[in-house]
Amino acid sequence: MTTLDLFGKVLQAIVALAAFGVVMALLLAFLDRDDTVQRRGFLASLKVGLRPRIIIAAAFVLLAVLARVLYGTVSWMTQELTNSLILIGILGVVGVVLQLLLDRALEPASPAVRSAVFRLVAAALIAVVIVLAPMGESGAIPMLDWVTPALSLAATIAGWPLVAALVATAAIAFAPARIRRSLRLLAWIAAAVAIVVIALVLEGGREVPIGVWPWAFAAALSIAGLLGYLADHDEDSKPMLVFLMPAALLLTIGLVYPAIRTAILAFTDATGTFNGADNFVWMFTQPEALITLGNTIVWVILVPLLSTAIGLAYAIFIDKSRGERFFKMLLFMPFALSMVGASIIWKFMYAYRGPEQDQIGFVNQIIVWLGGEPQQILQNSPWNTLALIIVMIWIQTGFAMVVLSAAIKGVPVEQIEAASIDGANPWQRFSNVVLPGIRSSLVVVVTTISIATLKVFDIVRTMTAGNFNTSVVANEMYTQAFRSGEPGRGAALALILFVMVLPIVVYNIRVLNQQKGIR
Known part of the structure; x- marks a missing residue:
């Protein structure tokens, strides 16, 4: 990296920090503005809210100036960029100046008129962009020669439904208040559906597929409409929309778009051609895939139950004992390790050497001391799967112990003493007093460990790489998608994994909501 490139990187970091500061200043100024100030005249009203707009305009000016300064200085700053x-x-x-002028010029108008005008202006600006995009693609406008056919097509697919939604919501601004929110939500959802329909129609006459980005953009539009619907319920919720929109955008890019793409990919073959449900048929008919699903079921049954049971018993036995903190630390330490680190430790524990050699694996050494023959633990099926499960139990037991120990300490002492006075033995006190008191914590522990077990990948990949009939869904998903060149099968496995995790998450949320209602 040359000095100039380093200088360019530093400038990028400075611009990013400045942009973050500008956004935060805008948000704070928006939330802290005083709408009760009496404004006298148009020019006096311009001063209100002028500071954050100056900051934003300065940021845009800085962006243009930096682009001109860096041109010819760093290699990545091309003429088009x-x-x-x-x-x-x-x-x-x-845009900043226009928004300020419109905001102040429309100040005497009603909220419905102001909302309608702003939406119509936004629709007009988007329409201009849609019209200019093909002209830039054809080279009619030299400054827009960076517009590619893909960008021009994207402007057409997403732009016109967006314009229609803005025009529709501008008209809806004059509708009765009781139906206004619902009509706006329907308008945004209709625009999202229109984007998907237009993309499907245009893709029918193209050799190169458009991709799944229209689905992601439609999902983002629907989420934005839903957030607007919720925020429009009362005036206090509207400022929250400013903070929620960036998070919703990031969730759409990082979560919704990959989920939609994975779901579509699950119905394609290695070449990307639609093959129906062939990937799912393979999953439930091939012996290797069935072994993978069976192993996953065994994992998700044994690991949560044994981890929770051992952690609960340990928490009860050391409760209020001397050295309680030390004993907790010992059991919790494996949970602080990475999955890969724990796998390497246990791989040494299970290490095998021939009968004529000294054993370096602790487990095989114990077997030899007891008069047995050393075993290839990680290769002998089905015991190798149980050996991997022991590693996960060793890791998760500390988590279960810490959470349940805290829950046990939260059970009122008066209830335990009252049960003791009534003649209840220790088991009756535990089953009738302590256990009902920690039920919500038990649900959280079991569901959390179950989700972690369903997604287990590191242990299997590090210790056996899925060989010797030890593969699980997450490992097989990686193997099919990135090793065997079958991304469709990998996506189908990911979809099955999502379906397996979803009921656990839903149950966890329902139980927590019930506990919240009781409180």
């Missing part, structure tokens, strides 16, 4: 950044800076400043 420079022109596009300068154009974005100019449009940003124009």
Whole structure:
């Protein structure tokens, strides 16, 4: 890396920090503005809210200036990128000024008129972008020669439904208040459906598929409409929308889009061609896949039950004993290790050497001391799966112990003493007093460990790589998608894993809501 490249990286970091500061300043200014100030005249009203807009305009100007300064200085700042950044800076400043003027000019108007005008202006600006995109693609506008056919197509697919939604919501602003929120939500959902339909129609006449981004954009639009519907319930909720929208956008990009893409990929073959449910048929008919599903079921039954039972028993036996903290620390230490680190430790524990050699594996050494023959523990099925399960139990027991120990200490002492006075023995006190008192914590522990077990990958991959009939769904998903060149099968396994985790999550949420209602 040259000095100039390093300088460019530093400038990028500075711009990113400045942008973050600008956004936070805008949000704070938006939430802290005083709408009760009496404004006298149009020019006086311009001063209100002027500071955050100046900051935003300065950020756009800084972006354009930096683009011009870095052009020719760093290799990655091309002519096309420079022109596009300068154009974005100019449009940003124009947008800020236009928004300020409209906001102040429409101040005497009713909220419905203000909302309608802002939406119509936004629709007009988006329409201009849609019209200019093909012109930039064809080279008619030199400053827009960076517009590719894909960007022009994206503007067409997503732009017109967005314009229609803005125009529709502008008209809905004058509808009765009792139906206004619902109509706005329907408008945004209709726009999302229109984007998907347009993409499917256009894709029918193309050799190269458009991809799944229209589905992700439609999901983002639906989420934005839903958040607007919820925030429009009362005035206090509207400022929260400013904070929720960036999070919703990031969730759409990082969660919704990959989920939709994976779901579509699950119905394709290695070449990306639609093959129906062939991947799922393979999953439930091939012996190797059935062994993988069976192993996963064994994991999800044994690990949560044994980890929770051992952790609960340990928490009860050391409760209020001398050295309680030390004993807790000993059992909790494995949970602090990484899965890979714990797997390497136990791989040495299970290490095998021939009968004529000294054993370096602790487990095989114990077997030899007891007069037996050393065993290839990680290769002998089905005992190798149980050996891997022991590693997961060793890790998760500490988590169960800590949570349940805290829950036990939360059980009122008066209830335990009252049960003791009534003649209840220790088991009756535990089953009738302590256990009902820690039920919610038990549910959290069991469901959390179950979800972690369903997703287990590191232990299997590190210790056996899924060989010798030890593979589980998560490991097989990786193997099929990235080793065997079958991304469709890997996506199908991911979809099955999601379906297996979903009921546990739903049950956990229901139990927690019930406990919250009781409190």
